[in-house]
Amino acid sequence: MKVIxxxxxxxxxxxxxxxKNLTPLEAAxxxxxxxxxxxxxxxxxxxxxxxxxxxxxxxxxxxxxxxxKIHYKGRGMYEALGLGMKMNKGDIAFRCNLATVKSDLxxxxxxxxxxxxxxxxxxxxNGALINGVRFAVKAGVMHRAAIVMSGYNxxxxxxxxxxxxxxxxxxxxxxxxxxxxxxxxxxxxxRFIEFAHIKLKQNPLNKERSKKKLSEANYLLLRGAGYVEExxxxxxxxxxxxxxxxxxxxxxxxxxxxGMDIIDIKGATGxxxxxxxxxxxxxxxxxxxxxxxxxxxxxxxxxxxxxxxTEKKKFIEKIDKAIKTISNLDDALIVVTxxxxxxxxxxxxxxxxxxxxxxxxxxxxxxxxKFGERACANGGLSHIVGLNVMPEIMNLLGKTxxxxx
Amino acid sequence: MKVIxxxxxxxxxxxxxxxKNLTPLEAAxxxxxxxxxxxxxxxxxxxxxxxxxxxxxxxxxxxxxxxxKIHYKGRGMYEALGLGMKMNKGDIAFRCNLATVKSDLxxxxxxxxxxxxxxxxxxxxNGALINGVRFAVKAGVMHRAAIVMSGYNxxxxxxxxxxxxxxxxxxxxxxxxxxxxxxxxxxxxxRFIEFAHIKLKQNPLNKERSKKKLSEANYLLLRGAGYVEExxxxxxxxxxxxxxxxxxxxxxxxxxxxGMDIIDIKGATGxxxxxxxxxxxxxxxxxxxxxxxxxxxxxxxxxxxxxxxTEKKKFIEKIDKAIKTISNLDDALIVVTxxxxxxxxxxxxxxxxxxxxxxxxxxxxxxxxKFGERACANGGLSHIVGLNVMPEIMNLLGKTxxxxx
Numbered sequence: 001m002k003v004i005x006x007x008x009x010x011x012x013x014x015x016x017x018x019x020k021n022l023t024p025l026e027a028a029x030x031x032x033x034x035x036x037x038x039x040x041x042x043x044x045x046x047x048x049x050x051x052x053x054x055x056x057x058x059x060x061x062x063x064x065x066x067x068x069k070i071h072y073k074g075r076g077m078y079e080a081l082g083l084g085m086k087m088n089k090g091d092i093a094f095r096c097n098l099a100t101v102k103s104d105l106x107x108x109x110x111x112x113x114x115x116x117x118x119x120x121x122x123x124x125x126n127g128a129l130i131n132g133v134r135f136a137v138k139a140g141v142m143h144r145a146a147i148v149m150s151g152y153n154x155x156x157x158x159x160x161x162x163x164x165x166x167x168x169x170x171x172x173x174x175x176x177x178x179x180x181x182x183x184x185x186x187x188x189x190x191r192f193i194e195f196a197h198i199k200l201k202q203n204p205l206n207k208e209r210s211k212k213k214l215s216e217a218n219y220l221l222l223r224g225a226g227y228v229e230e231x232x233x234x235x236x237x238x239x240x241x242x243x244x245x246x247x248x249x250x251x252x253x254x255x256x257x258x259g260m261d262i263i264d265i266k267g268a269t270g271x272x273x274x275x276x277x278x279x280x281x282x283x284x285x286x287x288x289x290x291x292x293x294x295x296x297x298x299x300x301x302x303x304x305x306x307x308x309x310t311e312k313k314k315f316i317e318k319i320d321k322a323i324k325t326i327s328n329l330d331d332a333l334i335v336v337t338x339x340x341x342x343x344x345x346x347x348x349x350x351x352x353x354x355x356x357x358x359x360x361x362x363x364x365x366x367x368x369x370k371f372g373e374r375a376c377a378n379g380g381l382s383h384i385v386g387l388n389v390m391p392e393i394m395n396l397l398g399k400t401x402x403x404x405x
Numbered sequence: 406m407k408v409i410x411x412x413x414x415x416x417x418x419x420x421x422x423x424x425k426n427l428t429p430l431e432a433a434x435x436x437x438x439x440x441x442x443x444x445x446x447x448x449x450x451x452x453x454x455x456x457x458x459x460x461x462x463x464x465x466x467x468x469x470x471x472x473x474k475i476h477y478k479g480r481g482m483y484e485a486l487g488l489g490m491k492m493n494k495g496d497i498a499f500r501c502n503l504a505t506v507k508s509d510l511x512x513x514x515x516x517x518x519x520x521x522x523x524x525x526x527x528x529x530x531n532g533a534l535i536n537g538v539r540f541a542v543k544a545g546v547m548h549r550a551a552i553v554m555s556g557y558n559x560x561x562x563x564x565x566x567x568x569x570x571x572x573x574x575x576x577x578x579x580x581x582x583x584x585x586x587x588x589x590x591x592x593x594x595x596r597f598i599e600f601a602h603i604k605l606k607q608n609p610l611n612k613e614r615s616k617k618k619l620s621e622a623n624y625l626l627l628r629g630a631g632y633v634e635e636x637x638x639x640x641x642x643x644x645x646x647x648x649x650x651x652x653x654x655x656x657x658x659x660x661x662x663x664g665m666d667i668i669d670i671k672g673a674t675g676x677x678x679x680x681x682x683x684x685x686x687x688x689x690x691x692x693x694x695x696x697x698x699x700x701x702x703x704x705x706x707x708x709x710x711x712x713x714x715t716e717k718k719k720f721i722e723k724i725d726k727a728i729k730t731i732s733n734l735d736d737a738l739i740v741v742t743x744x745x746x747x748x749x750x751x752x753x754x755x756x757x758x759x760x761x762x763x764x765x766x767x768x769x770x771x772x773x774x775k776f777g778e779r780a781c782a783n784g785g786l787s788h789i790v791g792l793n794v795m796p797e798i799m800n801l802l803g804k805t806x807x808x809x810x
Contacts, residue, residue: 362748364428380782388455388456395458395757404459404460405460
């Protein structure tokens with residue numbers, strides 16, 4: 001038996017008055033997910049633990065069985081890897097937004113008017129050398145980019161330059177511990193950010209944007225310092241060959257960091273328009289070559305963070321339709337879950353547990369007939385935590401080592 | 406209130422097509438167990454933790470409240486104690502099979518044709534002295550025996566001689582760490598195994614077996630090195646006088662290691678033919694003298710490991726019938742559970758949780774009316790782990806120490 005592991009980002013939600021006090025998942029028509037629930041074993045999942053509100057990075061590490069208390073060293077590395085950047089031991093990575101600031105460094109727009117691509121703005125920053133530290137800069141989707149610092153004596157214990165809100169001044173990067181390395185890294189970063197600001201202001205594209213009354217893309221808002229940690233690969237840990245089908249860079253980056261192969265799908269964009277049919281068809285094909293296929297779907301989270309419950313419900317129905325491609329496979333264990341809840345009412349991640357279903361040969365089918373936050377609470381898995389997921393899967397695959405004798 | 410603690414080894418299972426997708430326990434007619442469920446509080450038990458596939462030794466230690474991460478030092482000691490062997494501090498114990506090997510040491514039969522007893526073969530090995538290490542050898546049931554090494558500078562960090570499969574060569578015992586002790590222990594063991602092989606080949610009984618075309622019992626397949634660890638006794642830990650009623654040596658050995666008295670019952674064999682009525686009658690009688698009576702039933706596990714779901718179901722019905730002797734007792738807390746699942750489809754232990762019921766004065770009776778893997782998932786105990794069991798029992802007995810003030 002092989003595994004398709006589907007993570008619908010931020011799927012979990014809370015009851016919404018306009019949906020008759022149902023969650024978007026409960027309100028959506030999901031015959032295929034419900035069938036998986038009916039033929040499977042269900043439960044509620046706390047990806048880190050009860051009451052912990054997790055970011056997408058730690059929750060995915062935890063789902064794959066990596067204890068984040070030991071292995072999590074910041075998000076930057078995953079973003080950089082996900083954009084195809086190379087990282088070496090000792091490197092420090094960040095994600096960043098290309099933003100708009102006034103001359104006094106007050107932030108006007110954290111996304112520089114959601115520019116189509118930051119590539120033409122940042123290309124001249126790539127390769128900058130400051131105090132012996134080399135900066136690699138690569139564009140992501142729209143206003144997003146990643147930055148990798150390479151040099152000696154760097155530390156990831158530095159604060160964000162991004163205050164995460166507008167109409168406030170950008171922050172100086174500060175060391176987060178008393179080490180010389182953190183002080184040095186913060187100094188070099190502040191010099192780099194200043195250098196980038198000057199270069200960006202001088203960029204002819206910004207002069208054009210200014211004429212057109214568009215927000216200038218004139219500042220790098222860095223956040224999420226992370227350093228490279230070598231961990232035991234997913235294959236070495238479980239003896240399962242694994243691949244990842246995802247749109248957004250973070251998830252590809254996490255998969256890459258764990259040694260999974262990345263299958264790039266045309267039309268997998270991580271947005272509402274993503275081609276889910278193509279992703280699930282690719283997943284089905286990938287089963288021939290891999291033991292474990294990780295499919296990541298992003299837009300459920302984006303809807304939650306936008307507070308758009310109508311769109312979230314609609315997108316869940318789109319997932320349900322597309323998942324039919326894999327939901328009737330023999331010889332496959334289908335696992336569908338989420339990395340965290342993103343309640344529309346909060347427009348943010350929350351610690352509410354998420355539903356999980358495992359459907360395949362040998363599972364103790366329970367009485368749950370609907371895939372939803374509250375229905376799954378009565379499932380045979382009861383409440384589990386993220387680090388339980390892979391052991392449960394390995395048990396169903398019959399690949400668990402005996403403990404004791 | 407006193408306690409009868411019944412462990413049905415390997416009771417848990419998975420849905421079986423031929424049983425209309427029920428487990429053997431769910432398919433069996435079990436009016437008495439169901440009555441316990443109806444009058445009790447029920448749950449699902451992970452003897453070690455979610456997704457951990459436990460051996461019988463660690464799962465029993467855990468059920469009795471001993472943290473195996475601290476206290477488990479291999480199975481050998483329990484097997485030896487269970488056969489009534491004496492062990493002193495520093496001794497190393499093994500279990501072993503009397504097996505049949507070819508002249509090139511390829512294993513033909515790991516059980517030497519399931520000989521009736523290995524006693525006449527091994528008695529001349531008992532007391533052997535090699536490099537100052539004394540070997541005690543004692544026959545168990547059929548082809549099974551236990552071995553205790555006594556001497557200075559011994560280590561239990563040595564590998565098995567038993568490759569656990571036929572048509573493959575026996576293994577040399579190897580040190581499992583870099584210590585001198587492990588190297589010395591492995592050397593002495595290999596010499597002892599060679600010595601035993603020579604002696605066994607020369608045994609007139611084997612010449613007879615050879616003439617009759619029976620498998621010769623000519624090799625000792627050692628496995629499960631373990632060393633004596635003194636732990637706090639069950640009585641010191643809980644202030645409950647305890648006894649054990651079991652057929653198979655391992656369980657008596659574990660009970661002995663924890664300082665429980667062993668009540669030997671004629672007809673308690675650890676097989677399908679075991680006299681369960683006699684065991685439960687003895688348990689009822691033992692309640693007069695003991696606070697805690699541990700009853701172990703082995704054959705559910707053997708059926709699972711043989712993949713024989715019809716026999717497993719039948720044997721569970723036999724347990725149900727016999728358990729009536731104790732299921733209506735006043736002033737007794739009756740606990741029925743298992744040490745792990747042994748799904749017939751896997752013919753091996755699995756990590757699937759097992760049902761548990763606690764029935765007696767004061768329990769919060771829940772809505773469960775059937776004792777089974779899925780019915781108990783909806784019980785008032787929800788999911789618990791092995792180390793929760795004794796604290797729950799102590800609470801029901803009103804003997805739990807106050808924490809805090």
